Amino acid sequence: MVLKLIGACMTLGACGSMGLVWAGVHEKRPRQLTALEGALQLLETEITYGATPLPEAMEQVAGRCDPQAAGLFMMTAREFAKMGGVTAAEAWERALGRFFPATALDETDLNILIRFGASLGISDRQDQAKHLKLAMNQLKAAAGRAEAEARKNSNIFKYLGFLGGMLLVLILY
Amino acid sequence: MTAGITDTKQCKKNVDTMVCLMSRDILPVLPNRIREMVTELPGDILDQVEEIRLRQGKPLLVGLNDRDVIVTPLGQMTTVPEFGYTVTDKDLMRALQLISSSSVYAFEEEIRNGFITVRGGHRVGISGKVIVDKGRVRTFKYITGLNIRVAREITGVADRVVSYLLNAETGDVYHTLIISPPRCGKTTLLRDIIRQLSCGIPKLGFGGCTVGVVDERSEIAGCYYGVPQKDVGIRTDVLDGCPKAEGMMMLIRSMGPALIAADEIGKPEDATAVEEALNAGIKLLTTAHGKDREEIAQRPVLKYIIEQGIFERLIILGRSRGVGTVEDIIDCKNSGSLIYNNRTGRAVTDRENINE
Known part of the structure; x- marks a missing residue:
């Protein structure tokens, strides 16, 4: 009897925390998107006001932006440092390839970043500013949507976890 | 080569x-x-x-x-x-x-x-x-x-020339104008003169002076991120990509040069800057496109500057013995007498032949 009760508690706890983790993942995405947007804002300052060359600008941004986005810029700067004749777009894409799997971002977010990377460093300041603005707006919109989704979904996942756990307990009891 | x-x-x-x-x-x-x-x-x-x-x-x-x-x-x-x-x-x-x-x-x-x-x-x-x-x-x-x-740097091309640019009595540098047709090694010579004057020439007992370079077209010092990639000497300050007239004023104001070097003067505002430099007691080293003195004298700004009697030495480059041959060096103060002539006797060594 006691054993059963302990088992039931454990099942409930496991399912409940699984729900919490799922909800957490959904809450992470909007925060990461906002972090990226902020980092691009820094990059914009570096490019339009400082006219800092990209390898240096990337390092600057990595050092100053939200830690959740810093990895991407750090990796891009490192790709540049290898200097096997890589262009900015290639360095960015390679860095994204390693950065993306560790994040809560989805395919649409990845596409925004890849499209932005294609225009990185190939034109004058005005044009760069336009591309940066576009990417920032897209990230902002994505973050807004992700936020709404997260608010809705995180609660669902939390309840789903607990309720699922309870259901399991009832069935097994 | x-x-x-x-x-x-x-x-x-x-x-x-x-x-x-x-x-x-x-x-x-x-x-x-x-x-x-x-x-x-x-x-x-x-x-x-x-x-x-x-x-x-x-x-x-x-x-x-x-x-x-x-x-x-x-x-x-x-x-x-x-x-x-x-x-x-x-x-x-x-x-x-x-x-x-x-x-x-x-x-x-x-x-x-x-x-x-x-x-x-x-x-x-x-x-x-x-x-x-x-x-x-x-x-x-x-x-x-x-x-x-591909830019190649040739040091030592000014070896024979520098002695003519120094006043043996006072140890000053003369105001100098290098006249040369395009692609005759004008900038190469200018750079090497700058380097030697900046580092000093022990052989001639010249200790080196502070040189300010206005490198409007990034040809003299070849700066990369503002750092000279060519050897322009240890007492040289470079304003890279800076308009000549403005740059000369900036140098006069703050860097205290004894000599200002600039490539190809000829714009009206250059004349004002040149006068300003002279008033500050700064020596001038510059170049101009042209075949000889007569051709230079037809260009309004240069004519004005030459008529003012500013330049004490004219170096004329040509190709008579390959690119960068020093044809003549003229002493303008001494009723324009030739003090070096490539055609009449004065020995020419390989040093006068500057690389293309």
């Missing part, structure tokens, strides 16, 4: 530096495919490379001292254009990104002037479709041609 070099040891040294120059400065700015082709070229050709030309849809050309060769996709030389590697728009795009370390926006001003200086002071010329904004070049829309020019 140098007309005057006879010593094989010196040749050897030059070849060595040339190969390391190519692999350190030039190859990294070439797109991978083209880099491989250029690397495949025979060593003695690589040593002579003066420029690498990428033109969209045209064969890859490598310019040597006196001719150019077409390069095939396998890195062989040919004279048949059809066998050459055809440069694509992608190659140009990549090259431009590598040249600018993927930061085209950081080189707006340079691109507007038609060239970018890369590490080592080599210049890359740009051509293509230009966008004009309010009568000024704003940027390039399509870049369809790049000319990577």
Whole structure:
């Protein structure tokens, strides 16, 4: 009897925390998107006001932006440092390839970043500013949507976890 | 490669530096495919490379001292254009990104002037479709041609000249104007004079003076991120890419130069700056395009400056004994007498032959 009760508690706890983790993942995405947007804002300052060359600008941004986005810029700067004749777009894409799997971002977010990377460093300041603005707006919109989704979904996942756990307990009891 | 070099040891040294120059400065700015082709070229050709030309849809050309060769996709030389590697728009795009370390926006001003200086002071010329904004070049829309020019530094070309530029009694430098037709080694000579005056010339008992260089076209010091890539001496301050007149004023105000050097004066505002420099007791070292004194005197600003009797020494360059021959040195203060003449007797050594 006691054993059963302990088992039931454990099942409930496991399912409940699984729900919490799922909800957490959904809450992470909007925060990461906002972090990226902020980092691009820094990059914009570096490019339009400082006219800092990209390898240096990337390092600057990595050092100053939200830690959740810093990895991407750090990796891009490192790709540049290898200097096997890589262009900015290639360095960015390679860095994204390693950065993306560790994040809560989805395919649409990845596409925004890849499209932005294609225009990185190939034109004058005005044009760069336009591309940066576009990417920032897209990230902002994505973050807004992700936020709404997260608010809705995180609660669902939390309840789903607990309720699922309870259901399991009832069935097994 | 140098007309005057006879010593094989010196040749050897030059070849060595040339190969390391190519692999350190030039190859990294070439797109991978083209880099491989250029690397495949025979060593003695690589040593002579003066420029690498990428033109969209045209064969890859490598310019040597006196001719150019077409390069095939396998890195062989040919004279048949059809066998050459055809440069694509992608190659140009990549090259431009590598040249600018993927930061085209950081080189707006340079691109507007038609060239970018890369590490080592080599210049890359740009051509293509230009966008004009309010009568000024704003940027390039399509870049369809790049000319990577290998800059070689030759020190020692001014060895024979500097003694004529120093006042033996006071130890001052004379106000000097170098007159030369294009491509006669004017800037090379100017740079070496700057270097020697800045470092000092122990042989002549000259201790070196503070030199301010206004390098409007980044040719004298070949700055990369503001750092001179050519040896311009230890007491030299460089304003890179700065308009001459403005730059001269800036130097006078703050850097306390004893000598100001600038390439190719000739704009009306230059005259004012020159006068300002003179009033501050600063010596002047500059150059002008032209064949001789008479031709220079026809240009309004230069005529004015010469009539003021500012310049004490005129150095006239020509090609009579190869590029960079010092033809005449004229003492303007002494009723314009020749103090050095290439044609009449005064011995000319190899040193006067500056590399092309």
